[in-house]
Amino acid sequence: MNDLTENSRRNNMRYALFVGCTVAYKLPHLEAATRYVMDSLGIYPVDLPFSCCPDPNGIHSYSSELWYTLAARNLAIAEEQTLDIVTLCNGCYATLKHCRELLNKDSGLQKRINDRLKSVGRHYTGQSRVLHFYQLLYEQVGYDRLQQLVVKPLHDLRIAVHYGCHSLRPKQMNPPENSEHPQWLWQFVDQVLGAKTVHYLDESQCCGAGLREMDQDTALALTRRKIEQIEEMDANALLVPCPSCYLQFDIGQRLLRRLDNNGITGTAVFYQTELLAIAMGAKPESIGMQFHMIKPDLNLLQRQKAKSA
Amino acid sequence: MEELEFKEIKRLLNVCYQCGTCVSSCAGGLVNPEKNIRKLIQNLIDSADISELKNSDLLWLCTSCYQCEDRCPEGVPLTTLLIRLKNMAADRGLIPASVQKEIDTLGTQSFTFPPAKSIIARRKRLGLPDLPRPAKTEMDTLIKLARTPVFKA
Numbered sequence: 118m119n120d121l122t123e124n125s126r127r128n129n130m131r132y133a134l135f136v137g138c139t140v141a142y143k144l145p146h147l148e149a150a151t152r153y154v155m156d157s158l159g160i161y162p163v164d165l166p167f168s169c170c171p172d173p174n175g176i177h178s179y180s181s182e183l184w185y186t187l188a189a190r191n192l193a194i195a196e197e198q199t200l201d202i203v204t205l206c207n208g209c210y211a212t213l214k215h216c217r218e219l220l221n222k223d224s225g226l227q228k229r230i231n232d233r234l235k236s237v238g239r240h241y242t243g244q245s246r247v248l249h250f251y252q253l254l255y256e257q258v259g260y261d262r263l264q265q266l267v268v269k270p271l272h273d274l275r276i277a278v279h280y281g282c283h284s285l286r287p288k289q290m291n292p293p294e295n296s297e298h299p300q301w302l303w304q305f306v307d308q309v310l311g312a313k314t315v316h317y318l319d320e321s322q323c324c325g326a327g328l329r330e331m332d333q334d335t336a337l338a339l340t341r342r343k344i345e346q347i348e349e350m351d352a353n354a355l356l357v358p359c360p361s362c363y364l365q366f367d368i369g370q371r372l373l374r375r376l377d378n379n380g381i382t383g384t385a386v387f388y389q390t391e392l393l394a395i396a397m398g399a400k401p402e403s404i405g406m407q408f409h410m411i412k413p414d415l416n417l418l419q420r421q422k423a424k425s426a
Numbered sequence: 427m428e429e430l431e432f433k434e435i436k437r438l439l440n441v442c443y444q445c446g447t448c449v450s451s452c453a454g455g456l457v458n459p460e461k462n463i464r465k466l467i468q469n470l471i472d473s474a475d476i477s478e479l480k481n482s483d484l485l486w487l488c489t490s491c492y493q494c495e496d497r498c499p500e501g502v503p504l505t506t507l508l509i510r511l512k513n514m515a516a517d518r519g520l521i522p523a524s525v526q527k528e529i530d531t532l533g534t535q536s537f538t539f540p541p542a543k544s545i546i547a548r549r550k551r552l553g554l555p556d557l558p559r560p561a562k563t564e565m566d567t568l569i570k571l572a573r574t575p576v577f578k579a
Binding site for chain 2: 136138139141142143145146148149152164165166167168169171172173174175176177178179180181182183185186187190233234236237282283286287288296297321322323325326327328330331332334335338339342404405408
């Protein structure tokens, strides 16, 4: 393992698992795949009474003060257990990481927020780090170790990837290469899953999820544009590290097919830990793959030959 | 940045030389030419106050993907400024229905999506634990305190 955070070292790979609203209460099968992977890696998830992160678009746009306050409460709860947070969602990652950086930089803001937290008996110090699950895999565990645990490489999959805006930007909150030239998801497909990476034109473009409630036409037009490009390149899977993007692509394609008969054919969407769990030997039904809207070709996932020794 | 006044936002926009990088990066604008962020910037420069801003509903059609902010050659933090402007609009009660619904759900359920019975049953079937919930009184207290303005909007 490389570059362990201080808390994870001290706590023997225990993390506060920030499941988030979308995974917990819309897409629990993504949580099942994630817990399967954590268990296989000997990483212990701790469940704490977190609220909504809150949403980095809707709630932040409505009131930054509310956004900071509730994010600081979530961070303070992890601090009380001296645990680092690992999030399953780009949105939760963006909110918690963004707020943590601003609170740590601005002592006036931190004092104002702590005055509020005091009335509920909590205190923010900035001790707990925030990691996205992709970082846990990429930076903390490392792809070499993941590769050793893969028993069924997915050689027949042609995978297009979508990183999602909030795992990449704003750039000052993330590794500099993330903003325009991220590598970690492509490398994951290639080095860990043993599948083929399929490149397409608008790889870094938004999926449309941020406008899902506000303006469905524009949101679906963005989804359609990406899916059409992915189908053009003959990919048979789309891999995402974010449940909000997953939801937009999975439900969005079903809506688009209903709205337009001559439109898209449909590409199966997978969350990062789903394909990792399958490659590690999990049965598709045990991690809830039957709950996908665009049904994955399970034969394609199952018929992969086991890795030769 | 989050406490900027309207005139300070306008001052930050003054360095814009209309190169159009933000327009060509904008997710919403890519599929819907009506959503032209450069026009919005022009409207902002022409207004004395948020209440004068023409087409202020355009503010809410940002996916906050941060591509315009990351790519602006003049370093204008556009996404951040749009969020500040939406905060100002919301303080004046200009809140789109979908955002209002999200606030209401957060206030009553502590989550953006309330846990539906079918999903709770699905969680059980998948062998997932019952997640600990925040205390309602704690959430109520914090939401109430956070909505008390601490600086002039």
